[in-house]
Amino acid sequence: MKNKKHLLGDILLVLCIIVFLGSGGVLAAKMIGQKKNDGRLEDLSGLVNEELGEMEAAETEAEGSGLSAEEAEAAAIRAVREARVKAYSKVKEENSDLVGWIRIEGTKIDYPVLQTPDNPNFYLKHDFDKKQSSYGAPYVAEECDLSEDCKNIIIYGHHMKNGSMFAGLEDYLSPEFRDAHPVVEFDTLEDYGDYEVMAIFTMSAADQNHPLYEWITGGTQEAFEEYVSYVKEHSVYKMGTDTGIDAAWGDHLLTLITCEYTHKDGRLIVVAKKIEE
Numbered sequence: 001m002k003n004k005k006h007l008l009g010d011i012l013l014v015l016c017i018i019v020f021l022g023s024g025g026v027l028a029a030k031m032i033g034q035k036k037n038d039g040r041l042e043d044l045s046g047l048v049n050e051e052l053g054e055m056e057a058a059e060t061e062a063e064g065s066g067l068s069a070e071e072a073e074a075a076a077i078r079a080v081r082e083a084r085v086k087a088y089s090k091v092k093e094e095n096s097d098l099v100g101w102i103r104i105e106g107t108k109i110d111y112p113v114l115q116t117p118d119n120p121n122f123y124l125k126h127d128f129d130k131k132q133s134s135y136g137a138p139y140v141a142e143e144c145d146l147s148e149d150c151k152n153i154i155i156y157g158h159h160m161k162n163g164s165m166f167a168g169l170e171d172y173l174s175p176e177f178r179d180a181h182p183v184v185e186f187d188t189l190e191d192y193g194d195y196e197v198m199a200i201f202t203m204s205a206a207d208q209n210h211p212l213y214e215w216i217t218g219g220t221q222e223a224f225e226e227y228v229s230y231v232k233e234h235s236v237y238k239m240g241t242d243t244g245i246d247a248a249w250g251d252h253l254l255t256l257i258t259c260e261y262t263h264k265d266g267r268l269i270v271v272a273k274k275i276e277e
Contacts (some may be wrong), residue, residue, distance in 0.1 A: 002137075037127060037133065041111060044091055044112055044176045045110055046115055047091055047222050049087075081192035084101070084192065085189070085191065091112055094128075095128055098113070099140055099188060100140070100186055100189065101113060102185065102256075103185040103186075104183075104184050104185070105185075107168040108163060108167075108168055109168050112137070113137075113138045113140060113166070114128070114137050114139045115140040121137050124156070124158075129221060135160060135164065136165070137157075138155055138165065138166065139155065139156055140155055141154035141217070143217045145269075148186050151219065152216065152218035153254050153255070155186070155257070158259070165259070166258035170259050170260065172197060174269075178237065181197075182197055183195065183196055183197070184196075184197060184256070193254075194274070195272035196272055198247065198271055198273050199232070199243070199270075200235060200236050201268075201269055202232065202260050202263060202266055203234070203269070204265055212230055214226075224249050225255075230247075251273055253273055254271070254273075255272075256269070256271075257269050
């Protein structure tokens with residue numbers, strides 16, 4: 001009997017060791033995947049930043065042009081952004097699905113943005129290199145044609161537990177964070193764009209019949225105005241009052257969507273308005 005008990009104990013010990021090692025293996029695999037994904041994105045960002053040597057030349061030129069300090073600073077910033085747009089062609093050589101780049105200064109959000117109109121949500125579970133990945137990659141909704149006058153550009157991204165992808169958008173629930181990070185940079189392959197955050201709200205995506213899904217692309221004036229009205233009503237901070245920003249037909253919006261966990265199948269949505277030069 002004792003031998004049987006010892007045998008059972010040994011079997012249980014071996015099973016525990018296997019489970020422990022298996023769990024450790026899964027964790028290690030996740031960490032390796034995370035590091036690999038982060039490294040790849042840093043490399044892509046490096047390709048873009050190689051072109052930013054033009055910044056110093058632009059600043060020097062602006063300083064000697066007789067411009068005011070504010071004008072010189074604006075000219076230097078424009079030169080940097082234009083240099084970034086030129087540099088995106090290098091990234092597009094590595095993936096022809098590239099349609100732009102999103103960046104929020106002071107956060108981890110600094111990523112290429114992709115789109116596959118004929119294969120919606122492809123980058124929900126694929127990385128920049130089109131490999132299966134739980135990280136996915138930020139991508140533009142198939143309804144948005146960036147070659148046309150898209151009134152509301154919609155970009156999806158995962159809310160990763162390690163703080164990558166669009167996890168940082170959650171910080172916009174704090175008005176203080178919004179005040180410190182008011183601008184989202186979204187450049188297309190043709191031009192750069194600055195968008196000022198005007199609203200953030202959460203909702204459940206479980207009800208696919210929700211009117212928001214009809215309004216969100218803003219393809220018509222009526223749809224656009226319905227969307228803005230909904231955003232005003234549900235935003236954590238009040239448009240036009242807390243942010244000083246409102247939107248009307250003719251403006252261009254950027255809507256960033258990620259998961260959130262206070263609702264069943266929840267969504268966190270950040271809406272920003274383009275700053276027209």
